[in-house]
Amino acid sequence: MTDIKSGPNPLFLRTDEIMQAIELLFFAYRDFTGEPDELLAQYGFGRAHHRVIHFVGRHPGMTVSELLSILQITKQSLSRVLSQLVAEGFIKQTPGEIDRRQRLLELTEKGLELDEKLFNVQRQRIVKAYKESGAEAVAGFRSVLINMMEESDRPRFAKKTHPPSPRR
Amino acid sequence: MTDIKSGPNPLFLRTDEIMQAIELLFFAYRDFTGEPDELLAQYGFGRAHHRVIHFVGRHPGMTVSELLSILQITKQSLSRVLSQLVAEGFIKQTPGEIDRRQRLLELTEKGLELDEKLFNVQRQRIVKAYKESGAEAVAGFRSVLINMMEESDRPRFAKKTHPPSPRR
DNA sequence: GATTTTATGTCAGTCATGTTGACTTATCTA
DNA sequence: TAGATAAGTCAACATGACTGACATAAAATC
Numbered sequence: 001m002t003d004i005k006s007g008p009n010p011l012f013l014r015t016d017e018i019m020q021a022i023e024l025l026f027f028a029y030r031d032f033t034g035e036p037d038e039l040l041a042q043y044g045f046g047r048a049h050h051r052v053i054h055f056v057g058r059h060p061g062m063t064v065s066e067l068l069s070i071l072q073i074t075k076q077s078l079s080r081v082l083s084q085l086v087a088e089g090f091i092k093q094t095p096g097e098i099d100r101r102q103r104l105l106e107l108t109e110k111g112l113e114l115d116e117k118l119f120n121v122q123r124q125r126i127v128k129a130y131k132e133s134g135a136e137a138v139a140g141f142r143s144v145l146i147n148m149m150e151e152s153d154r155p156r157f158a159k160k161t162h163p164p165s166p167r168r
Numbered sequence: 169m170t171d172i173k174s175g176p177n178p179l180f181l182r183t184d185e186i187m188q189a190i191e192l193l194f195f196a197y198r199d200f201t202g203e204p205d206e207l208l209a210q211y212g213f214g215r216a217h218h219r220v221i222h223f224v225g226r227h228p229g230m231t232v233s234e235l236l237s238i239l240q241i242t243k244q245s246l247s248r249v250l251s252q253l254v255a256e257g258f259i260k261q262t263p264g265e266i267d268r269r270q271r272l273l274e275l276t277e278k279g280l281e282l283d284e285k286l287f288n289v290q291r292q293r294i295v296k297a298y299k300e301s302g303a304e305a306v307a308g309f310r311s312v313l314i315n316m317m318e319e320s321d322r323p324r325f326a327k328k329t330h331p332p333s334p335r336r
Numbered sequence: 337g338a339t340t341t342t343a344t345g346t347c348a349g350t351c352a353t354g355t356t357g358a359c360t361t362a363t364c365t366a
Numbered sequence: 367t368a369g370a371t372a373a374g375t376c377a378a379c380a381t382g383a384c385t386g387a388c389a390t391a392a393a394a395t396c
Contacts, residue, residue, distance in 0.1 A: 028313040129315035140308020145196040147297035269372045
């Protein structure tokens, strides 16, 4: 039968522990994204815009391709939100100097402002959770999440080594 | 100005630590939901169906109202996925004995099977992440996520008090 | 120099999942 | 009996994904 082993699990691999992890992620993520969503709605934006603003803010000068590979969506999906953000003056595109096919992305002043507003909303929730849990717990939180994601994205979170490489 | 304080933060509240938390959640959640999504697609279902199956599986006999308040979506949104799951024989509805207006929800055999398949997919990822991180890290992970969600949902994760009711 | 590949963008159509608003039916409660 | 509640339905709409086909400019290669 397709039974769930709940037998010889030394410590923390019981069925209900796993179940709890699933719900933990569901509720925490739901609430974590809830506040920014409200703020974004005031601009007529959604979560997709947030992700674009976030990653462009973090990696100014990144190309459209790089953004696509981080977000793992199609260029048609990205196009809608990105062109909206460009049209409304939150993101600026400049042709690459070396490769003039590329459009290097960066936030405008207006984009930086929204980025910061969004950041501050999320910052409060994280600071609260971190403070209430303590430094040791935070290390555990980081470790579990890093081990939960695909390996290809883990280098981004290396302790000393900064994220992959600025631009290209 | 709307500057982000990065001044007197004793331990772990630096801007880039917060930023890392944001990305950690994004990447881990994206990959955590990716595998179940693929499995669900084989049934013509989506993530919304998964959530319904999960919570009905965890709380057999729950009412539609209870499900709505957990999922925090409108009944019209729920209706679409729920009636699909009922029509295709994954969920069974029986009128409440005390209050005959209620439709008590539970998984059918077919529903239980899918529930288990979905669980097993997620279980593997979680077990791997937990094992690679260790018991202490897991405690930290739980603590941070609990403190990140709204207080109203925290009782669900109380230490000793089992979640509402196990059974099944 | 001509050809192919790459980076980006666009048009068109579809799907999944959320929303609001209005309304119905059955049943419980005051 | 009147009103509130649990559940469901119809309709219209928004967002953010998807596929497929095609266009343009620039770089890379033959």
